Structures are given as structure tokens and as C-alpha cells.
Amino acid sequence: MSLSADDRPNVLWITMEDTSPRLGCYGDEVTRTPNIDRLAADGRVYENAFSTAPVCAPSRASVMTGLYPSAIGSHHMRTRTHDREGLPDSYQAVPPHYVTAISEHLRRAGYYCTLNVKSDYQFGEPFTMWDDHSDEAHWRNRPGDTPFFAMFNNTVTHESGMWDLEDGGHIDDPDTDPDAVDVPPYLPDTEPTRRAIARQYDNISESDAWVGRLLDQLEADGVADETIVILWSDHGEGLPRCKRWPYDSGTNVPLIVRWPGETDGETVSDLVSLVDLGPTTLSLAGEDVPRYMHGRPFVGSEVDDSREYVFSTRDRYDEEYDMVRSVRDERFRYVRHYYPERPFVLWIPYRNTHPAMDELLRLDADGELNGVQAQWLADSRPAEELYDLQADPHETTNLVDDPAYEDDLERLRTALDDWRTATGDAERASESEREMRERTWPDGEQPRTATPNFVPNAPGNRARECEPNGGTFEGPMTVSLYCPTQGASIAYAIGSADESQWELYTGPIRLDSDEEVTLRTKAVRYGYEASTERQATFIVH
Known part of the structure; x- marks a missing residue:
């Protein structure tokens, strides 16, 4: 499909961090999100959108390339490990030679492409990806009426925004009433946990005001009706057992698309993966989607059948190695652990700064966690997990050994095996990080591009x-x-x-x-x- 320059829509990506769907348009009654709700009222809300990884860098690498993290060597978080003794020295992931970022595809098509400001792709920041990558980057700087692809990223909702002041967070009481929030059953229902969740609501409210300013700028510039707006988060919120874990709590994200004339205040339950975001954007811009990409368009004329499954991964995050793979359909989630002999909770100091994590560790040391909370602090983990999300949305009752679910278990096992083979995950993830670094950076040296x-x-x-x-x-x-x-x-x-x-x-x-x-x-x-x-x-x- 090819569109003339006059017919090409503008595209605005509004990116939040560490945000689960705690938004009014998703039915949350505690939150304060009038601007995001305004966007949703004229757009389409996706209830079942999921990231490919429950942390930012692997997820963002996937979004920007349309490929799963392990397919491009970006599955470990992060590749910059120089300050962690014993880990491989810092490196950049080296994707296959044919991989080109979504923004560069759009630049080739004549779009003015800007990023304001976070990148975090793990394969460096290729200078060819953007016309402008800075804290001043804006569609307003484009030449004439050139179509634009603009990406704005807000860090306000990052996990660290829930910390206490001495750890870089807040000291003032949150505006959100801690007594009004819901605490998931796998976390201790204590005052520090409730305050942390209340702070997240405050941060979402602050982000909503930022979203409103961007929407108002589109209106002021007279381009709102010519611009597709896509709001999304890189993964789920930064609570323990949410961020870094391939459950719904760590991978279910808000996804709202406003396409003037095509979407109008509807909510859909279709499964969508963030690996689909780039291919969808290319398709809406009138560009062919490269066949090597794993993602598929979910909006527009190029949509085929909706997804049957979404997939997510977990590998080394910060200091600790792990390997978990997960597949989800519209009702069930299957999780496979490759280190079942290890505990769920590995040593990650950054995560342990979180007030709710501090509470978990304190109560665990005192022997005061209840059964559901203690599951995640156990000395080992099951080799497999299966959850019925309709009956158990917090994923606390493992059905792997229940014969009533044997057919679903086998179906999801097969789907995960097939995905691992088709995407190269089975091959790439079997290679140690040190082996991968040596293969892509021979003798420990970053390859250099030849001078044209x-x-x-x-x-x-x-x-x-x-x-x-x-x-x-x-x-x-x-x-x-x-x-x-x-x-x-x-x-x-x-x-x-x-x-x-x-x-x-x-x-x-x-x-x-x-x-x-x-x-x-x-x-x-x-x-x-x-x-x-x-x-x-x-x-x-």
C-alpha cells in the first residue's frame, strides 16, 4: 500500500512508563485522568494490550523494531553492565543486519521524525533514526507541511516515583487517599504499600496533564484531525511482582488509539502486543510492513484476524540472571520457568528500594506473610504456572496440576514452543550473554561501521x-x-x-x-x- 504525501497522516506516540491501566477510561474510579479519558472518548481503548517484556529497555527495543527482544539480542536488562562486578562488560546489542527502526522507515518515506527524549533501545542510539532527538524535539520544528512522526516520553510514572524521599522519591503526603486504593493480594496491605500506590495515582494524574498539553498543541496547530494519536506504556506498573514479571500485572498496559474518522469511543477486547505497534504505524502511514517483523497491524485496512496469543519474556534484569517465557490467550496465562530451583525473588537492589518491596522483605523476615504473599518469597518456584484469568485475575492459583485444565495446558505449551522456534527465541536464548557478547563484539571490541x-x-x-x-x-x-x-x-x-x-x-x-x-x-x-x-x-x- 502506498499513499501520496498529501494523504499521509501524522502520527503522535505518547509514551508513559511503568503504567498499568489505572485510568478512568479503563473503569478505575480512584484515578484522575480527564485528558486521557478525552482522548479515549474519541478513540479506541484496547483492554488486552501487552508488552513483550515487563521492563523498559527490552520492551522499547521490541516496539522500535517490530521484533521480539531475543531476536535482536536485547533481552537482557541492561546491556550497560560495567558497574556490576562479574557480569559481562557493557556492550550494545547487535540486531540482524536487515533490522531498521520504525522511525527510520518513516524517515525514508518522507516523514519528519522526532523523539523527546528517552530512547533506551539497547542497540545504541543510531543517529539515522531521528531528524531530531532532544528535549527540544517537536513536530513544530518540521519544514513546512511535512508529515510527522513524533514520539514524546514521560518518566513521571516510573517506579522510582513511588519511593520515599531518602531514596529519591517523595516526602509530602499523596493527594490520593491511601485508604481508597486497592492493594493486590500478593502485596502486604500496610500503610507504606498504600502510600506507594497512592503516589502512583498522583503521578498518573500529573502525566495526564502532560497528555492534555500535547493534545491541546495539536488543536492549536490545526493538525488534530490529520494526526493519529497512540498512547501506550512500555510495561506494567513498578510494584513488586508487577514490573519485571511476565504476568498480567507486569505486561498489561494501557493502549489508546485515536484516528479521526475511524475510531470513536469504543472499547475492544482484542489481544494486542506492543510488538505490533511499529508495523501498525507503518501500515497507517501507507508503508509496506517488512516481512521479517514479528508484529502485525491491529488498526487500519491491513488488519487480518486478531491475535490468538501474546508472548512475553524475562531474562537477566540488573544483577540477576533468570529465564522465563509466557504465553497468554483471551482467558489463560501459561508461564514456564527455566530456573525452577531458584526463588522468584532474586537480588535486585534497585527493586528492593520500593516501599512495598521493603514491606515484603520485612514481613518475610518476621514470618508474618500470609499464604498468597509468601508464594512469591518461596525458596523455589514451580517449573510451570497456569492461571485462569477470568476466575483469578491476580494469578495466585496455579492450575498446572488440575486435570480439568490439561487440554488448555497442552495447547499453551505447544503455542509457546512454536513461538520460540518461529521467532528464534529457542536458539538465541540458549546462548549465554557472555557468548552473545563475544559473537557480536569479537575480542570484546565494538565493531565499527566502515566510512562510506x-x-x-x-x-x-x-x-x-x-x-x-x-x-x-x-x-x-x-x-x-x-x-x-x-x-x-x-x-x-x-x-x-x-x-x-x-x-x-x-x-x-x-x-x-x-x-x-x-x-x-x-x-x-x-x-x-x-x-x-x-x-x-x-x-x-
Whole structure:
């Protein structure tokens, strides 16, 4: 499918962090989210949207590539491990050579693409991904009426926003009444836990005001009716047994799509994975979805059947190695543990800063946890878990040994096995992180992208030889750019460094007669170090 430039919609991604669907449009009566609810009233609310991983970096890598984390080597959280003794040295994930980010696909299609401001993809921050990646990035900076793809990220709802002041959080009493919140049964119902959840409601309210400002800016600029707005969170909220765990509590996220003329205040129960977000955006922009992507469009004319399953992963998070895989359908969740001999709760100091986690550890040491709370603090874990989400939404009653659910258990086991084979998870995840780092960074060194070169198409040199230093040619002529690094993205600029911006190279650069032009070029393959810059001057007669 291809759309003309005039028909291409703008796309705005509004990204929250560590947020479960505690929103008014999802039926939460404690929250205060008038702006998000306003967006939902004109859009479509997805009740069953799930992240591919219950932490930010693997999830965001998946969103930006349309591939599952283990398929691109981004499944460990994080690849920057230099401060953790005994772990592999810091590295960047190196995706397969054909992988290109959603934003770069859209840049090639003529979109002005901006990120404000968090990236966290684990394969570095390739300079070709965005026209502007900064805290000033905004669609308002685009040239003319160029269609835009703008991504804004808000960190207010991050897990750390629930901490106490001495740990970088809050000291004031929350505006939300702690007595009004619901405490999930696997957490201790204590004052610190309730205050932490109340703070999350306050942070969501603050984020809602930020969402309102973005929506108002669309209206003020006269582009609201031409812009598809997609609001989502990278994973579930930062409570213990939520964030970092592939249960509903860690992977079920808000997802709201407003597409003027196409969506209008409806709520749907279709299963959606955040791996689908990029392919959906490409499809709505009139671009073909590359067949290597695992995601599929869930909005628009390219939608096929709805998903039968969503999948999520857990691997090394911070200091501790783990490996968990999970599959969910519309009713059941199946969880497979590859380290069943280990406890659920591994040593992650950052997580242990959370007031609710501090309460769990305190009560566990005192022997005062109840049965449901103690399950997660046990010395070992089951090899498999199966939950009926209709009867047990908090996933506390494991049905693996119940013969009444044997058929569902076998069906989900098979679905997970098939997914692992089809996506390469079975192969990639069997490789240790140290082995993966050595394979992708031989001898512990980050590969470097080769410096691209200039290939003139002019009388005397019909694209036969590189001309790294430029020269004098008869015009008109074109100059192609060549980089021998497989899968490298190439950029160029016309003019000196202080008067030009990098443009994504998509085809030969035309130079007319009677011109003297300075061309600059450099390249990057995702996960590699960017090349050095090459500059040359072409004089055209």
C-alpha cells in the first residue's frame, strides 16, 4: 500500500512508563485522568494490550523494531553492565543486519521524525533514526507541511516515583487517599504499600496533564484531525511482582488509539502486543510492513484476524540472571520457568528500594506473610504456572496440576514452543550473554561501521570508481554513497558542519552544472560504532 504525501497522516506516540491501566477510561474510579479519558472518548481503548517484556529497555527495543527482544539480542536488562562486578562488560546489542527502526522507515518515506527524549533501545542510539532527538524535539520544528512522526516520553510514572524521599522519591503526603486504593493480594496491605500506590495515582494524574498539553498543541496547530494519536506504556506498573514479571500485572498496559474518522469511543477486547505497534504505524502511514517483523497491524485496512496469543519474556534484569517465557490467550496465562530451583525473588537492589518491596522483605523476615504473599518469597518456584484469568485475575492459583485444565495446558505449551522456534527465541536464548557478547563484539571490541564513500555518475566515471576526495566533473551529474558494512544506514549533508543537518540517504544526490558543492557522509549499523565522517568537494561545470 502506498499513499501520496498529501494523504499521509501524522502520527503522535505518547509514551508513559511503568503504567498499568489505572485510568478512568479503563473503569478505575480512584484515578484522575480527564485528558486521557478525552482522548479515549474519541478513540479506541484496547483492554488486552501487552508488552513483550515487563521492563523498559527490552520492551522499547521490541516496539522500535517490530521484533521480539531475543531476536535482536536485547533481552537482557541492561546491556550497560560495567558497574556490576562479574557480569559481562557493557556492550550494545547487535540486531540482524536487515533490522531498521520504525522511525527510520518513516524517515525514508518522507516523514519528519522526532523523539523527546528517552530512547533506551539497547542497540545504541543510531543517529539515522531521528531528524531530531532532544528535549527540544517537536513536530513544530518540521519544514513546512511535512508529515510527522513524533514520539514524546514521560518518566513521571516510573517506579522510582513511588519511593520515599531518602531514596529519591517523595516526602509530602499523596493527594490520593491511601485508604481508597486497592492493594493486590500478593502485596502486604500496610500503610507504606498504600502510600506507594497512592503516589502512583498522583503521578498518573500529573502525566495526564502532560497528555492534555500535547493534545491541546495539536488543536492549536490545526493538525488534530490529520494526526493519529497512540498512547501506550512500555510495561506494567513498578510494584513488586508487577514490573519485571511476565504476568498480567507486569505486561498489561494501557493502549489508546485515536484516528479521526475511524475510531470513536469504543472499547475492544482484542489481544494486542506492543510488538505490533511499529508495523501498525507503518501500515497507517501507507508503508509496506517488512516481512521479517514479528508484529502485525491491529488498526487500519491491513488488519487480518486478531491475535490468538501474546508472548512475553524475562531474562537477566540488573544483577540477576533468570529465564522465563509466557504465553497468554483471551482467558489463560501459561508461564514456564527455566530456573525452577531458584526463588522468584532474586537480588535486585534497585527493586528492593520500593516501599512495598521493603514491606515484603520485612514481613518475610518476621514470618508474618500470609499464604498468597509468601508464594512469591518461596525458596523455589514451580517449573510451570497456569492461571485462569477470568476466575483469578491476580494469578495466585496455579492450575498446572488440575486435570480439568490439561487440554488448555497442552495447547499453551505447544503455542509457546512454536513461538520460540518461529521467532528464534529457542536458539538465541540458549546462548549465554557472555557468548552473545563475544559473537557480536569479537575480542570484546565494538565493531565499527566502515566510512562510506562517494561514487560519481558523470562523464569519465559512470559509477565505476569511488572518489573519496571529490573533484571536478562535467554536469549535470549524480553522486551515490557506498558503505561496505552490511546493513549500514547512510546519511549525508550538504555544506559545512555548522550549516547543515544529516539527511537519510535514500538514493543518488543530484548536482547541477555550475555548482561547487561540499558533501559530507557517515554511516552506522545498529549496535556498531558510527563510522568516521568523510567530506569532499565536487565542482560541476
